[in-house]
Amino acid sequence: TASAVTASVASIALAQNSRNPFKSQALSPKLHKSADGLLELELEASSRPISLGNKQATLLGYNGQVPAPRLEAQAGDIVRIRFTNNLSQPTNLHYHGLHVTPIGNADNAFLDIPPKESLTYEFTLPKNHPSGTFWYHPHRHGYVAEQVFGGLAGLFIVRGELDEIPEIQAAKEEFLVLQDFGIDGSGRIQSPNHMAMMMGREGQMLTVNGQVKPTFSIASGGLLRLRFLNASPSRFYRLALENHPFYLIATDGGALAEPVELKELLLAPGERAEVLVRGEREPQQYRLLNLPYNRGGMEMMEDEMGMMGGSSHMMGGSYQVNPQVLATLTYQGSVSTLPLPKQLIPVETLPEPKTLRRLELSMEEEMTPGMGMSFTFNGKAFDPNRIDAQVRLNTVEDWELVNVDPDRMDHPFHLHVNPFQVITRNGKPEPYRAWKDTVLVRGGETVRIRIPFRDFSGKTVYHCHVLDHEDLGMMGIVNIQ
Ligand code: C2O
Ligand code: CU
Numbered sequence: 001t002a003s004a005v006t007a008s009v010a011s012i013a014l015a016q017n018s019r020n021p022f023k024s025q026a027l028s029p030k031l032h033k034s035a036d037g038l039l040e041l042e043l044e045a046s047s048r049p050i051s052l053g054n055k056q057a058t059l060l061g062y063n064g065q066v067p068a069p070r071l072e073a074q075a076g077d078i079v080r081i082r083f084t085n086n087l088s089q090p091t092n093l094h095y096h097g098l099h100v101t102p103i104g105n106a107d108n109a110f111l112d113i114p115p116k117e118s119l120t121y122e123f124t125l126p127k128n129h130p131s132g133t134f135w136y137h138p139h140r141h142g143y144v145a146e147q148v149f150g151g152l153a154g155l156f157i158v159r160g161e162l163d164e165i166p167e168i169q170a171a172k173e174e175f176l177v178l179q180d181f182g183i184d185g186s187g188r189i190q191s192p193n194h195m196a197m198m199m200g201r202e203g204q205m206l207t208v209n210g211q212v213k214p215t216f217s218i219a220s221g222g223l224l225r226l227r228f229l230n231a232s233p234s235r236f237y238r239l240a241l242e243n244h245p246f247y248l249i250a251t252d253g254g255a256l257a258e259p260v261e262l263k264e265l266l267l268a269p270g271e272r273a274e275v276l277v278r279g280e281r282e283p284q285q286y287r288l289l290n291l292p293y294n295r296g297g298m299e300m301m302e303d304e305m306g307m308m309g310g311s312s313h314m315m316g317g318s319y320q321v322n323p324q325v326l327a328t329l330t331y332q333g334s335v336s337t338l339p340l341p342k343q344l345i346p347v348e349t350l351p352e353p354k355t356l357r358r359l360e361l362s363m364e365e366e367m368t369p370g371m372g373m374s375f376t377f378n379g380k381a382f383d384p385n386r387i388d389a390q391v392r393l394n395t396v397e398d399w400e401l402v403n404v405d406p407d408r409m410d411h412p413f414h415l416h417v418n419p420f421q422v423i424t425r426n427g428k429p430e431p432y433r434a435w436k437d438t439v440l441v442r443g444g445e446t447v448r449i450r451i452p453f454r455d456f457s458g459k460t461v462y463h464c465h466v467l468d469h470e471d472l473g474m475m476g477i478v479n480i481q
Helices: 002-017 144-149 194-199 298-307 467-471
Strands: 031-033 038-052 055-062 070-074 078-086 094-096 118-124 132-137 154-159 172-181 205-208 215-220 223-230 237-241 246-251 254-262 265-267 272-278 285-291 324-334 355-365 373-377 389-391 395-403 411-415 420-425 438-441 446-453 458-464 475-480
Touching (some): 031 038, 132 144, 132 223, 132 272, 144 467, 154 172, 172 215, 194 467, 215 223, 223 237, 223 265, 237 324, 265 272, 355 411, 395 438, 411 446, 438 446
Parallel strands (some): 031 070, 355 395
Antiparallel strands (some): 038 055, 094 132, 237 265, 237 285, 246 254, 246 272, 285 324, 355 373, 395 446, 420 446
16 A cells, blocks of 8 residues: 555665754644545634744644644545634635535535634535645635635645555655745734735745755655645745756646656645655755746836835745745665656546636726725626626536736636636647646736536635735636536
8 A cells, every 4th residue: 555655665764864864854734534434523723822943923723733734535535524713703614626516514615604603514525536635724705815824724635546556656755835924023923014915925934834944855766756735825936856857747636647847846826736756866965946936016016115115025925036945855765766657647638618708817906096906807806796607517618817917917816616727828738738726827828728617516716816816806706507
């Protein structure tokens, strides 16, 4: 089984460890696993002192943990979560990327759980649910960015066919939850100023599983499977393993058909990716870097600085000019060289649909001057009482996502419940087929996605995953009937 092979690789690593000076192994989040077809747990959200890196900070945690406990289930399982809101604000839970019903106490973005109240979530993963790296976080409109920036986010892993491929079973598995925090001198979460909200708030403390620059190890000759989640509300991660190749095996919605060699990997907020690292290089330390990336919005920032007398505090991000070190990879021990898988899981070809919808993503000035900006789809800010897209169940649609933002800000687009495939970017076909639930639409770009609406009817949402933009209106409702 996967765990037995992983255990034997791990014990080799452990034996070597006693002679290795780099002992600070990265900690994975706590685990809750399904048994006999049921994943059941209690989950409580509250504000409390939590250790982050080498500091204590007052953060928002699920069960007192940042990142939150890792949940693991299999296709066909029932998921039952007894949730209690001990925050001082309303909240709820969203199961990002899961293909489950959006109605009732399931992946329902319209639920509202007031402070001190509880709700039991219950839903079933379809029998053919893909295996992959999904996650959960709060989704109460107006509070999402603040609560996720406080730390509320955890992995939701669905185990299945990808985990059963022998080469993948032989790999050592690590989970990397990427979160950035802005912590003030008294250990509290910084509140963003006006511009930081427009840009999307970022913090200067970069963490992997709540740690600063942890160390991961790979057996020389062995394989390492890294499962990344960008759980930051706004920060983009342009990941690279210094002087070391890696191979993409899965995106948001699960496995690719075959591994794709990459030199770097851009993860917008909400996105996930799985890569294999092969221990075939010189045994030494390799740094996992976050390379500079400009996500746009410069003009707006300059205007704003003019307005505020140039004194406003930069929130990093677009202004990041140097690579940042996220973690270190060290080689330990050796195994006889393990091969990369040649084939993974075939990715379905979707039929070309008749329906094409166009969605313009933009930032609009509010009617009343001085009220700031709202973020919109087709010029409209979110209205919980309006249906923006009426879709027929069991049809496929193409959606054309057009970023017409006057400041050419990047907007990662996310659709709940219904995974999709990216067909073209600025008219050019994508290099490989993959399932996604969040796709980056850069300033000025047009991205065409193909969405099968199947299995579940009801109302759900799509939105920008720069969560301040979502809270400021960039969200719409799709009704599937
Ligand atoms: Cu991860 Cu609707 O969000
Ligand atoms: Cu956005």
